[in-house]
Amino acid sequence: MLRKLSFELLPIVYRYRLANTLKHNVKREYNGTSSALHAEANTLHVDEQLQEIFKFKDTKISNWIIENKAHALCISYTESNKDNRQWILRTLASRYAVQHNNICQVAKRLVCTESENERQMIVHERALKNILIPAYHWLFVIIGRLQHGVKFLVDLRTDVLQLISEVKDPDESLIVQQLNHTLRDLLLLWFSVGFLHMERITWESACDILQKVSDYEAIHPMRNWLDLKRRVGPYRRCYIFTHPSMPREPIVVLHTALCDVIPDSVKDIEEAETRILGSAKKYITFLEEDKSKIKAAIFYSIVSTQKGLQGIELGNYLIKEVISEITTEFPAIRQLSSLSPIPNFKTWLFDKLKQDMAFIFTTQEYQIAKDILQTKNLISTLKKILDTSLWTGDKQLSEFLKEPLLRACAWYLYKEKRRGYALNTVANFHLRNGAVMWRINWMADPSPRGVTNSCGIMVNYRYFLEDSEKNSRNYIEYFTINATEDITNLAKQAEKLRNPS
Numbered sequence: 001m002l003r004k005l006s007f008e009l010l011p012i013v014y015r016y017r018l019a020n021t022l023k024h025n026v027k028r029e030y031n032g033t034s035s036a037l038h039a040e041a042n043t044l045h046v047d048e049q050l051q052e053i054f055k056f057k058d059t060k061i062s063n064w065i066i067e068n069k070a071h072a073l074c075i076s077y078t079e080s081n082k083d084n085r086q087w088i089l090r091t092l093a094s095r096y097a098v099q100h101n102n103i104c105q106v107a108k109r110l111v112c113t114e115s116e117n118e119r120q121m122i123v124h125e126r127a128l129k130n131i132l133i134p135a136y137h138w139l140f141v142i143i144g145r146l147q148h149g150v151k152f153l154v155d156l157r158t159d160v161l162q163l164i165s166e167v168k169d170p171d172e173s174l175i176v177q178q179l180n181h182t183l184r185d186l187l188l189l190w191f192s193v194g195f196l197h198m199e200r201i202t203w204e205s206a207c208d209i210l211q212k213v214s215d216y217e218a219i220h221p222m223r224n225w226l227d228l229k230r231r232v233g234p235y236r237r238c239y240i241f242t243h244p245s246m247p248r249e250p251i252v253v254l255h256t257a258l259c260d261v262i263p264d265s266v267k268d269i270e271e272a273e274t275r276i277l278g279s280a281k282k283y284i285t286f287l288e289e290d291k292s293k294i295k296a297a298i299f300y301s302i303v304s305t306q307k308g309l310q311g312i313e314l315g316n317y318l319i320k321e322v323i324s325e326i327t328t329e330f331p332a333i334r335q336l337s338s339l340s341p342i343p344n345f346k347t348w349l350f351d352k353l354k355q356d357m358a359f360i361f362t363t364q365e366y367q368i369a370k371d372i373l374q375t376k377n378l379i380s381t382l383k384k385i386l387d388t389s390l391w392t393g394d395k396q397l398s399e400f401l402k403e404p405l406l407r408a409c410a411w412y413l414y415k416e417k418r419r420g421y422a423l424n425t426v427a428n429f430h431l432r433n434g435a436v437m438w439r440i441n442w443m444a445d446p447s448p449r450g451v452t453n454s455c456g457i458m459v460n461y462r463y464f465l466e467d468s469e470k471n472s473r474n475y476i477e478y479f480t481i482n483a484t485e486d487i488t489n490l491a492k493q494a495e496k497l498r499n500p501s
Helices: 002-022 036-055 063-079 082-095 100-112 118-131 135-144 149-166 170-190 207-216 225-231 266-277 315-329 345-355 363-373 378-386 395-414 425-432 448-454 465-478 485-498
Strands: 197-201 236-242 252-259 296-304 335-338 436-441 458-463
Touching: 036 063, 036 082, 036 135, 063 135, 063 149, 082 135, 082 149, 082 170, 100 118, 135 149, 135 170, 149 170, 197 207, 197 315, 207 225, 207 236, 225 236, 236 315, 252 266, 252 315, 266 296, 296 315, 315 425, 345 378, 345 395, 345 448, 363 378, 363 395, 395 436, 395 485, 425 436, 425 458, 425 465, 436 485
Parallel strands: 296 335
Antiparallel strands: 197 236, 236 252, 252 296, 335 458, 436 458
């Protein structure tokens, strides 16, 4: 038996080794190792490179000469350490931004031009349009034409976002934000959904793609290669978006489970498969899937893999394409839902507890909690306990916490807002897509990761295709969250604690 298992695992071991070899192929063009001393010396060199490249702007010199110099700049940037990269970004953001004095001069000429002089008006309008575009926009367009240049810019924006989070000076933050906006607008254009390709991943897919699908999984990390094989096998579907300028690089990954009902936990997804198969260990092929028993499609993990594409909506388009694909393949599917985590819920919970215990517990619950935990300082004790997943094994404590935590979670998801929209990022994502906040599930993910993020609670956001467009518009335009009565009732109970009168 052991010999047979070892023989079956040989292709997996081979795939793993080969995947590690191929893993860095896309970045090899720009990657390099350098000492700190070399990186420091590289700063002056990069400054000279920038000045030389921008001398060619608005000249008729051959594009391939400029592209070669841009290519060298990309290599220099990649070989730089973090401090030097941030210096380069600051230089780009300040020295090669729009020139306000020039804008004012052109604007004055435009204002002073007689409206009847249409020819002169057009000339000045064109000049104003050109001068409103920062010089670094031109450089980004040049880099975007290079092989792997688009990927370089996506990674560059990751660095820009990091710099924004660290900049303290408001004036400097403003000019770096302008750099970010320019990059985002270009990437938004280049990553239009029409340029993306949806691809289904199976165990027969290329090993480097399988490795990346495993590496990028952040919600339910892959335990091993056998776990990955199951997630791309029968009664599961895995789809990715790729871009022609970033070959063999999943941009968004969506994992879907095919079930008989909408599951209320991670474990229930596996149990649904067992119910359909009739045996937990039975192995089948895709051709043997029983389509008549598949009534629900569950999106249990969606991950945007590129931090540099933050703010560019791609996941919603992938969900819509996958829904179309799956409902065509399985006509019996009538239920579409996510089984979603609730990131940052526990952090929010403790912030509220510090402000006022009455945000979470009734007076009676507060006293019961102190008795169960045998403590006078409930907040401190509760924090220590909830910081691990051990408390989930304490039946008395778990049963007691269920009602107050579900009530608090409903308030967090339904009532806590940021600029009118749901504070929770996952909730905001699905609500923008037109989903309904359908069910909050206790102990849906009792894994250490699930307990750390949200005390093991998960949510079903359900998609009713006939209502999704209306729901999406109501949410985006009027900040209306469509939620079931069970959730709104829980939120009302939480509100009474805050406003007992």
